[in-house]
Amino acid sequence: MVGYNxxxxxxxxxxxxxxxxxxxxxxxxxxxxxxxxCLPSCPTYRVxxxxxxxxxxxxxxxxxxxxxxIGISNSLMEHISLCxxxxxxxxxxxxxxxxxxxxxxxxxxxxxxxxxxxTDRISRRIFFSVFENLAVLRTVMRxxxxxxxxxxxRLSRLLxxxxxxxxxxxxxxxxxxxxxxxxxxxxxxxxxxxxxxxRKVGFLVGCIMSTLLADIDHxxxxxxxxxxxDVVLCKGQTCCGAMHLHEGExxxxxxxxxxxxDAFSKYPDIxxxxxxxxxxxxxxxxxxxxxxDDLKYHKKAEEFSSKVKDLSEFLCGSQLNTSFTSLxxxxxxxxxxxHLVHGQGIRKEPREILRQIPGxxxxxxxxxxxxxxxxxxxxxxxxGMSEQILSSRIxxxxxxGAKVVVASNPPCIIQYSTRFQNTGDxxxxxxxxxxxxxxxxx
Amino acid sequence: xxxxxxxLRDDFIRELGREKVLHTKEDLLPYRYDAxxxxxxxxxxxxxxxxTHDVSTIVKICNKNGIPFLAxxxxxxxxxxxxxxxxxxxxxxxxxxxILEIDYDNRTVLAEAGATNISISxxxxxxxxxxxxxxxxxxxxTIGGNIAHNSGGLHTLKYGVTTNHILAAEVVLHDGxxxxxxxxxxxxxxxxxxxxxxxADGTIAVVTRALLKIIPKPxxxxxxxxxxxxxxxxxxxxxxxxxxGTLPAAMELMDNLVISAIEDSIHxxxxxxxxxxxxxxxxxxxxxxxxxxxxxxxxxCYRNHSTAVKVAEDESQxxxxxxxxxxxxxxxxxxxxxxxxxxxxxxxxNIAEALAKIGSIGRQFNLRIxxxxxxGDGNLHPLIIFNEANGETEKAIKASVETIRIxxxxxxxxxxxxxxxxxxxxxxxxxxxxxxxxxxxxxKEVFDPNMLCNPCKVIPQGSxxxxxxxxxxxx
Ligand code: SF4
Ligand code: SF4
Numbered sequence: 001m002v003g004y005n006x007x008x009x010x011x012x013x014x015x016x017x018x019x020x021x022x023x024x025x026x027x028x029x030x031x032x033x034x035x036x037x038c039l040p041s042c043p044t045y046r047v048x049x050x051x052x053x054x055x056x057x058x059x060x061x062x063x064x065x066x067x068x069x070i071g072i073s074n075s076l077m078e079h080i081s082l083c084x085x086x087x088x089x090x091x092x093x094x095x096x097x098x099x100x101x102x103x104x105x106x107x108x109x110x111x112x113x114x115x116x117x118x119t120d121r122i123s124r125r126i127f128f129s130v131f132e133n134l135a136v137l138r139t140v141m142r143x144x145x146x147x148x149x150x151x152x153x154r155l156s157r158l159l160x161x162x163x164x165x166x167x168x169x170x171x172x173x174x175x176x177x178x179x180x181x182x183x184x185x186x187x188x189x190x191x192x193x194x195x196x197x198x199r200k201v202g203f204l205v206g207c208i209m210s211t212l213l214a215d216i217d218h219x220x221x222x223x224x225x226x227x228x229x230d231v232v233l234c235k236g237q238t239c240c241g242a243m244h245l246h247e248g249e250x251x252x253x254x255x256x257x258x259x260x261x262d263a264f265s266k267y268p269d270i271x272x273x274x275x276x277x278x279x280x281x282x283x284x285x286x287x288x289x290x291x292x293d294d295l296k297y298h299k300k301a302e303e304f305s306s307k308v309k310d311l312s313e314f315l316c317g318s319q320l321n322t323s324f325t326s327l328x329x330x331x332x333x334x335x336x337x338x339h340l341v342h343g344q345g346i347r348k349e350p351r352e353i354l355r356q357i358p359g360x361x362x363x364x365x366x367x368x369x370x371x372x373x374x375x376x377x378x379x380x381x382x383x384g385m386s387e388q389i390l391s392s393r394i395x396x397x398x399x400x401g402a403k404v405v406v407a408s409n410p411p412c413i414i415q416y417s418t419r420f421q422n423t424g425d426x427x428x429x430x431x432x433x434x435x436x437x438x439x440x441x442x
Numbered sequence: 443x444x445x446x447x448x449x450l451r452d453d454f455i456r457e458l459g460r461e462k463v464l465h466t467k468e469d470l471l472p473y474r475y476d477a478x479x480x481x482x483x484x485x486x487x488x489x490x491x492x493x494t495h496d497v498s499t500i501v502k503i504c505n506k507n508g509i510p511f512l513a514x515x516x517x518x519x520x521x522x523x524x525x526x527x528x529x530x531x532x533x534x535x536x537x538x539x540x541i542l543e544i545d546y547d548n549r550t551v552l553a554e555a556g557a558t559n560i561s562i563s564x565x566x567x568x569x570x571x572x573x574x575x576x577x578x579x580x581x582x583x584t585i586g587g588n589i590a591h592n593s594g595g596l597h598t599l600k601y602g603v604t605t606n607h608i609l610a611a612e613v614v615l616h617d618g619x620x621x622x623x624x625x626x627x628x629x630x631x632x633x634x635x636x637x638x639x640x641x642a643d644g645t646i647a648v649v650t651r652a653l654l655k656i657i658p659k660p661x662x663x664x665x666x667x668x669x670x671x672x673x674x675x676x677x678x679x680x681x682x683x684x685x686x687g688t689l690p691a692a693m694e695l696m697d698n699l700v701i702s703a704i705e706d707s708i709h710x711x712x713x714x715x716x717x718x719x720x721x722x723x724x725x726x727x728x729x730x731x732x733x734x735x736x737x738x739x740x741x742x743c744y745r746n747h748s749t750a751v752k753v754a755e756d757e758s759q760x761x762x763x764x765x766x767x768x769x770x771x772x773x774x775x776x777x778x779x780x781x782x783x784x785x786x787x788x789x790x791x792n793i794a795e796a797l798a799k800i801g802s803i804g805r806q807f808n809l810r811i812x813x814x815x816x817x818g819d820g821n822l823h824p825l826i827i828f829n830e831a832n833g834e835t836e837k838a839i840k841a842s843v844e845t846i847r848i849x850x851x852x853x854x855x856x857x858x859x860x861x862x863x864x865x866x867x868x869x870x871x872x873x874x875x876x877x878x879x880x881x882x883x884x885x886k887e888v889f890d891p892n893m894l895c896n897p898c899k900v901i902p903q904g905s906x907x908x909x910x911x912x913x914x915x916x917x
Binding site: 031039064094096 | 466467468476477479488490516518537579583708709771772
């Protein structure tokens with residue numbers, strides 16, 4: 001009820017340069033009335049039961065840090081980094097606190113002040129830079145595919161990257177089965193001949209989606225073409241920057257946002273920007289928030305964001321092409337990706353589409369809106385907590401008897417497929433686009 | 443105040459294990475609050491027991507060292523009941539949230555104190571049963587906290603409060619002894635000790651388990667939304683509904699200011715903003731009786747100048763009718779930056795008079811006061827809107843005290859369901875004289891001779907616990 005005073009810690013904000021430390025995003029903390037309604041929604045609170053690992057507790061810590069009441073400490077860093085930024089607490093909050101914005105801004109400020117070792121800094125820089133240029137990323141992925149990945153493991157260990165090296169075997173495994181990478185060089189994918197092309201849309205190919213999970217991108221393109229869309233892979237696009245933002249690399253995230261805004265604005269005739277990865281979609285719908293103090297880009301960012309549509313949102317909003325050839329009977333369950341349901345408020349659309357595919361039986365699982373523990377690169381940074389969270393999801397899925405888990409976000413897909421692979425589980429995780437693609441072509 | 447020394451912390455770690463003892467500044471900081479935000483406390487240490495035995499161990503260490511302690515569920519108290527004062531040890535119940543036994547034959551559920559209110563109803567829902575008390579925070583709040591505040595909810599009118607739905611409790615006494623109060627037998631024999639634990643804000647003993655009654659869920663429910671030109675008409679209608687012999691399951695009244703705030707917020711429920719008041723009435727029971735009741739309510743509303751009465755056609759519309767009411771407090775942000783929610787009770791025949799007086803308090807202090815209340819049992823929730831940044835806090839607290847004074851002058855009470863906690867402690871004098879309070883102190887001393895159990899709550903204690911809220915103490 002009685003709000004905090006965040007003013008004390010505010011430096012003069014230069015509107016010209018943009019507010020790099022995200023003070024605007026911290027203001028939402030003042031809306032918290034301590035009601036505690038968010039507690040049961042929080043995956044880490046469910047596991048640990050401690051207030052500092054709950055949304056309300058983290059809000060208090062963020063305020064205290066912003067006010068200078070507490071400084072950086074191991075304990076603070078632990079509570080902050082244990083947050084998945086799943087934003088489930090936002091859905092639960094009756095006061096409209098935008099927790100995710102505040103957490104992103106807090107991490108950016110911590111990142112500026114925290115002391116990291118030299119190897120740590122270098123390895124972080126390398127890791128994040130790889131994603132800043134899709135051509136570089138494709139090269140790295142290609143090397144990964146060719147090499148026996150051992151040199152990579154060694155190299156990354158050498159760099160103090162032991163945590164990140166866990167990604168490599170997983171990556172390798174997924175890559176083996178993946179078809180050609182997608183290069184967004186401005187190419188146009190024409191709508192399927194059978195239906196008149198009525199719409200032209202842009203497509204964000206995505207960093208992970210266009211390489212590691214390129215099959216899904218290919219499927220998405222085919223699905224859009226089947227739905228009377230000319231799809232253009234706008235040239236100059238890059239990674240959406242969500243990972244950078246959530247890990248405290250706010251400036252880099254802004255640079256990526258500006259690049260994407262510039263790239264897509266060269267195609268004024270596209271009516272929507274389609275995204276098939278929820279994390280990217282949520283990020284791109286909030287470019288306006290990220291660039292709120294950037295006078296040059298703010299308005300452009302809002303325009304850009306208003307065009308961004310999740311694949312399911314777009315297909316549901318237009319007339320879905322339902323000339324399916326029936327799939328073999330299949331029981332599926334649906335995992336709500338956090339940044340689709342809590343970040344974008346989309347829960348009905350994917351289910352509506354699933355129900356229209358003949359042969360598919362949707363069996364809802366308990367707590368489908370709970371995070372699977374992947375949360376970007378969280379599973380690598382906090383493997384213990386991630387595992388515990390995932391296990392409770394697996395329990396819910398077990399009760400449904402479903403053979404396929406539908407989850408339309410790269411980290412969720414990797415998280416589930418790794419678990420299924422490691423435990424010799426024959427169940428599969430699929431993207432909505434893959435199911436649709438199969439239903440159109442089978 | 444006894445400082446928490448390293449050796450004391452080691453005692454806890456030795457007895458409980460390292461992972462059950464929280465001690466860093468950052469671990470403890472957020473325990474300074476619950477949902478009552480006017481006062482900040484400070485936790486000396488927080489401990490995470492996983493069994494009654496753990497709780498007993500903790501209390502024994504505290505008792506031996508003269509360290510005060512406090513049980514905390516989800517920290518949703520609106521009166522500061524779970525804010526740690528005197529640097530006390532906070533006993534967390536988040537890991538003691540299991541349902542231990544469901545006995546359909548005797549219609550009881552045995553649960554640990556940290557189980558959420560909703561988890562009881564969910565556990566028995568597939569058999570068409572429910573746990574009746576339903577505070578607005580029911581998804582979060584715990585059974586232990588419900589017992590501490592003797593919580594009710596929207597359906598209190600027909601179904602009663604916590605004390606009506608509890609058969610027994612396992613508690614840890616001030617010296618760590620574990621005792622059982624009550625049993626599956628429905629009669630309470632001898633002194634009502636269970637009644638004493640209920641509503642004591644956790645100042646008598648630490649509740650670790652509770653045996654709760656479950657009841658069949660009503661099969662037929664009708665929800666009506668009646669619009670009125672003025673609050674007075676709505677108030678009259680609610681009085682007449684009660685005196686007509688109909689007992690609604692719930693009856694809520696909202697004034698125009700609340701309605702506008704709701705409709706401007708994310709909780710918008712499609713209420714008409716140009717009406718003076720809305721009365722939400724829910725009736726349940728066997729089908730024919732249900733039909734009769736709802737017809738009678740509609741008739742009474744129109745007789746009292748209702749401009750329109752809508753009946754929820756299906757479950758989703760019913761949910762929509764309620765969603766606005768449930769989001770009422772949270773919508774207050776639309777009216778100002780800060781608010782105080784009061785909780786007073788008046789005899790329900792005085793609703794119109796009380797509202798008029800509250801209106802004049804608002805004018806006197808130049809503050810906006812919105813009103814939402816449980817009309818059926820005269821439980822008022824005036825919401826005093828203010829702006830802390832303009833230095834209005836003290837004025838707002840004074841105004842809120844005046845609204846409570848009105849309640850007691852009309853023969854009512856200083857709290858309906860939020861408890862005394864810190865918030866109302868210094869207002870006890872409005873209802874009780876020094877003799878009454880002395881008697882309460884005796885009772886407290888019998889159970890807690892060293893005054894360690896949730897210190898400085900409920901009873902004004904004189905010099906030991908200083909005035910916590912500026913401007914609150916009554917002169
Ligand atoms: S974002 Fe997720 S993990 Fe973080 S506090 Fe909110 S609910 Fe918890
Ligand atoms: S639900 Fe919202 S207002 Fe309530 S404690 Fe959580 S963040 Fe704060």
